[in-house]
Amino acid sequence: xxxxxKNLALFNEAGIRPVAISVDRPDVTRDLMQKAGYxxxxxxxxxxxxxxxxxxxxxGAGENGHDISRPAEFxxxxxxxxxxxxxxxxxxxxxxxxxxxxxxxxxx
Amino acid sequence: xxxxxxNLALWSGLLLSIFAFLSYxxxxxxxxxxxxxxxxxxxxxxxxxxxxxxxxxxxxRRDQLLRSKVAASVAASLGVLILAAFIFTFYISGxxxxxxxxxPHVGQKAPEFTLTDTNNRGVTxxxxxxxxxxxxxxxxxxxxxxxxxx
Numbered sequence: 522x523x524x525x526x527k528n529l530a531l532f533n534e535a536g537i538r539p540v541a542i543s544v545d546r547p548d549v550t551r552d553l554m555q556k557a558g559y560x561x562x563x564x565x566x567x568x569x570x571x572x573x574x575x576x577x578x579x580x581g582a583g584e585n586g587h588d589i590s591r592p593a594e595f596x597x598x599x600x601x602x603x604x605x606x607x608x609x610x611x612x613x614x615x616x617x618x619x620x621x622x623x624x625x626x627x628x629x
Numbered sequence: 630x631x632x633x634x635x636n637l638a639l640w641s642g643l644l645l646s647i648f649a650f651l652s653y654x655x656x657x658x659x660x661x662x663x664x665x666x667x668x669x670x671x672x673x674x675x676x677x678x679x680x681x682x683x684x685x686x687x688x689x690r691r692d693q694l695l696r697s698k699v700a701a702s703v704a705a706s707l708g709v710l711i712l713a714a715f716i717f718t719f720y721i722s723g724x725x726x727x728x729x730x731x732x733p734h735v736g737q738k739a740p741e742f743t744l745t746d747t748n749n750r751g752v753t754x755x756x757x758x759x760x761x762x763x764x765x766x767x768x769x770x771x772x773x774x775x776x777x778x779x
Contacts, residue, residue, distance in 0.1 A: 522773060522775065523659070524661070525771075525773065532771070533762070533763060535768065535769075536762075536765070536767050536768030536769065537767060537768065537769045537770070537771050538757060538762050538767040538769070538770045538771065539770075539771045539773060540757055540770055540771065540772055540773065541773045541774075541775060542744060542772060542773065542774050542775070543774070543775045543776065543777030543778075544777050545777040545778055547745055547746065547747045547748070547749055549777075549778060550747050551747045553778055554747065562746065562752075562757070563746070563747055564744035564745060564746055564752060565744060565745040565746075565747075566742075566744050567745070570742065570744075571740070571742035571744055572774065574740040574742060575729075575732055575733060575739075575740060575774065576729045576730065576731030576732045577727070577729055577732060577774050578727065579726065579727050579776070580727070582776070583776070583777070589776050589777055590774040590775065590776060590777070591726045591727055591729060591774070591776070592726075592774065592775055592776060593729065593732065593772075593774040594771065594772065594773050594774070595733060595739060595771070595772040596769055596770075596771050596772075597739050597758065597769055597770045597771075597772065598768070598769050599758055599759075599766060599767065599768055599769060600738075600758075601738055601739050601741075601754065601755070601758050601770075602736065602737070602738055602739070603733045603734065603735050603736065603737050603738075603739050604735060604769070605735065606732065606733070606734065606735055608729050608732055609726070610724055610726065611719075611720075611723045611724050611726075612722075612723040612724075612725075612726060613658070613664060613665070613667075613719055613723045614664070614665045614723075615661070615664070615665070617661050621771060625768070625769060625771075628768045628769045
């Protein structure tokens with residue numbers, strides 16, 4: 522997400538709206554955004570509702586055994602169709618902003 | 630002749646293995662190429678293990694004190710353990726993620742949702758796709774699911 526923030530101007534230019542989603546409550550997220558200087562949209566899925574619907578539940582992986590989301594990114598076109606997915610197999614290996622911006626060029 | 634000089638190779642090997650471990654999380658994790666493939670850390674570990682090996686060899690020369698031999702064995706074992714901890718963290722626990730076979734595929738419609746923004750307002754995916762950004766609707770939306778900080 523740091524990479525997204527750093528390249529936010531390029532995402533805006535490409536017409537891509539980044540939206541970060543986790544089980545964190547809105548107040549926790551507000552703190553994070555302030556501390557890390559994130560200025561794009563963050564949404565709270567405290568009930569693990571969307572995370573379930575996208576089959577991203579990492580059962581018991583959170584603090585006190587809470588269900589959380591595994592890391593994943595989806596690029597949707599304006600009709601809401603998935604155009605690119607990254608379901609990393611390794612927590613430490615992540616998609617790079619340049620890759621996403623490259624795919625974004627093909628969106629109409 | 631007893632050799633009481635500091636076993637430099639041994640202790641610098643141990644320090645270097647600690648640095649090889651910590652530097653991934655403190656430094657290299659912020660540089661995508663070195664985060665995704667931790668070659669810098671593995672190279673540091675290789676050097677650390679070489680130094681530890683030289684240190685152990687030195688400590689086990691015939692004229693060395695028993696104390697030096699014990700210290701060398703402990704330091705070398707610690708170094709190897711730290712390397713094992715790094716390999717475990719990166720290659721084993723890092724890969725312990727669910728398969729997510731049911732996640733939306735390319736070409737599928739992304740499932741609708743209503744989530745709460747930081748102003749405690751409900752936001753739907755449809756709104757994210759259609760509401761304007763810089764005066765026009767976005768050409769696309771990038772959903773980034775992350776583990777969270779709880």
